[in-house]
Amino acid sequence: MSNFLPPSIQAVLPNIIQLIYLVATGIFIFGIKRLGSPATARSGNQLAALGMLIGVVVTLFDQQILSFEYIIGGIVVGSAIGMFAAKKVEMTAMPEMVAIFNGFGGGASALVAWGEFSRAVDPAAFATQDLVTIGLSILIGSITFTGSFIAFGKLKGFISGNPITFPGHNIFNALLTLGTLGLVGWLAYDPASQLIFWLLFGIALLLGILTVIPIGGADMPVVISLLNSYSGLAASMAGFVINNNLLIISGALVGAAGLILTNIMCQAMNRTLTNVLFGAFGGDGGSGSGPAADTDKTVRETTPDDVALQCAYAKKVAIVPGYGLAVAQAQHALKEVVDKLEKRGVEVKYGIHPVAGRMPGHMNVLLAEADVPYDQLYDMEQINPEFKSTDVVLIIGANDVVNPVAKTEPGSPIYGMPVMNVDEADRTIIFKRSLSPGFAGIDNPLFYEESNQMFFGDAKDSLQALAKSLDEV
């Protein structure tokens, strides 16, 4: 588009473009900062989108850009798909959505590097450092691409959520990783070799599949965060390839964000990143690797009327929701119950475990969708000291995050994982389909506690029945 401008402006155009990139960088940083508080988050996201728009428009004036058919076509197709997906997706499916968008971002970065490489008449004319960045960009971008699609498949259930491994899997992956790094070096040494280039591309794509497939469905939140970080890194690498600071900076910001969230998720599950990536732990439930519920222990079953009575005359009720709530689409029914309790003057708080849901903060989004105000949601650290003074805790579709074994049994796989101290409350009521163990396949002794009652059934049906009973109390 630059040729529409008068020659005097064209002469300084590259500098103008760089300065506007600097403005866009500032807008991104400011936007991310505003994403850090619920009151300003929406405007922060919109600011970031504005920064992106500025970056795109200004780039169209780049003197290298001479034809627009492919650009217009690509933007139209991509926008249509993106808009459609963003409008249609269910909030419960957010993790899959983020995973797949991630994959596209990483894939785009790999393609940019490939395009730059194939555009050159003579690849040998590239400086060594450019070839290294092209190789790394293809490597990280491709791993992000295929890895994200595997994560998507696991979350969607297309691929088994159980860890899929073969003997020597970790060693094989380690060798492949070293191999790809070697190929990046080789490409820099011998850029004219098509074979090396394609080998690097192919193995990088394969590596993405092989690194994610051995990871259990329950660990997907960590994987998504990590892949998010990778997609930022890939963008940053693409920035090195085309020598663009806006890409380098934005990519680094995203890379840092992903890394922090990965770390938070690992801490919340009491796992190290190495253990998540190489431990092949945590199936998708179903397989029930844990011991079956002991038959000689007894549980106390309860009824909607009884629960209604206990809650209606309580001073303080806490609610601990888990992913089961979302699966049953019971958020709205829950909100109805809470509204009724609040009308009676009962103090109600939601306690949200950091890994409730399928990605960090997922439960908060699901409850926000059901119009639960965010200031009623409490983080685990905030609500844990309050359970002692809580009369009734309703645990809906959550299991492992309230399992006291994590505090008491050093032998348990979840020992040390921070859990909600619901056992300190006067009474706990667990809404659950059956006594089956959760994701981690570990029996929950809380079920058999004196102070606990089980409310069996589908979460939505149970909550609707409870709402009805509350009217009659």
Place this chain on the structure above:
Amino acid sequence: MSGLIFNLFIFVLASFVGFELISKVPPTLHTPLMSGANAISGITILGALIVAGQTDNQTAQIIGFAAIVFATINVVGGFMVTDRMLEMFKKKDKNDE
């Protein structure tokens, strides 16, 4: 200072800014943060524009086209879905009885 070293400086400093900015985000916002950050990683679209818009090589243009499609899905979808989520985050309405 060579271009690569200069770019490395920028990369490292930007990473530190990222760590500072994001480590204070409350858990409530982690999902929108991740999806918003994800949209920002679609910044790679700028590179895609250049690859698709140059006229040196047609194969590269087609690769650039694919890159634009991928990156645009990431950008447009990412920002829109984040907006959809954040729109739902509401404070407790004090007038609500």
